[in-house]
Amino acid sequence: MTTDTVAAAALPGVEPRRSRGLRANGRRALTAWLFLTPALIILVAFTLYPMIQAVYLSLTDYNLIRAAEFIGLENYIELFQDPSFWNAFSNTVLYAAVVTPATVILALLFAVMLNQAFVGRAFARTAIFLPFIVSLGIIAIAWAFLLDPNIGLLSYWLSFVGIVPEQGWLSDPRYAMAAVMVVGVWKNVGFYMVIYLAGLQSIPVDMYEAARLDGAGAWQRFRSITLPLLSNQTLLVTVLALIATLQAFDQIYVMTHGGPFFRTETLVMLIYREGFQELRFGYASAISFVLLVFVFILSMIQFGYLRRKQVTY
Secondary structure, rough: OOOOHHHHOOOOOOHHOOOOHHHHHHHHHHHHHHHHHHHHHHHHHOOOHHHHHHHOOOOOOOOOOOOOOOOOHHHHHHHHHOOOHHHHHHHHHHHHHHHHHHHHHHHHHHHHHHHHEEEEEEEEHHHHHHHHHHHOHHHHHHHHHOOOOOOOOOHHHHHHHHOOOOOOOOOOOOOHHHHHHHHHHHHHHHHHHHHHHHHOOOOOOHHHHHHHHHHHHHHHHHHHHHHHHHHHHHHHHHHHHHHHHOOOOOHHHHHHOOOOOOOOOOOOHHHHHHHOOOOHHHHHHHHHHHHHHHHHHHHHHHHHHHHHHHHOO
């Protein structure tokens, strides 16, 4: 027995120090759970429960008119045999494969350039970041007018060099996907640039000075100092950008409605069409669950790859 225990046993009403510590830890844990309870309730009510409900609906035939009828995996069997699903899947993968790296690379380049002191730097930062805080629907409407073959300024300017398509940017199957990709990059690059700027400003200037004294050029400093020390930011930006592009919907819906000829219809747009236009909520839930699994797998692969790259630096 310890001295505290012996003293506590000898003096009635005196609690051992270990017991007092356990009681204090218990009170702190209870206080923490009390503060977490409102957030947990919201998380369960608006995230966890809808996810469980969506998984259940994906196993049913439900259309708001009659009660849900359990049909097992029939929605998933139909889904993988549906040409519309594979078309939307390929469009989603194409959109993500182009927009994600373009956004990350441009965000890094803008951050490196705007981390230098020059006249008008604050204005340039604001101009690049501003599209992110504007409603995507408003941005899509503005770009639809800019790309209009009859009244659009961009089409008018590009007509001098002969690049305007015959049917218009958004109605030509060859250029519609490229047009919505440009809007997707332009919208989000400012947000990721700010994340990179925060990382750049945390890098000690002494490291660049030492490298410069050792004769390292600008590219060598960027490759050996900037990129390795921005690995955490690159991991965050890449995962966020990938998730955002795989869930693309707003600007595509406003600009093209998935056309022309379903060339820009993504998985989220297919979910919207099947669920809210065709009223096939079970089938739409199955597509959404497949998209969730696909996003999760890609994010884990990407996370693991970038983590291994961090270890090599």
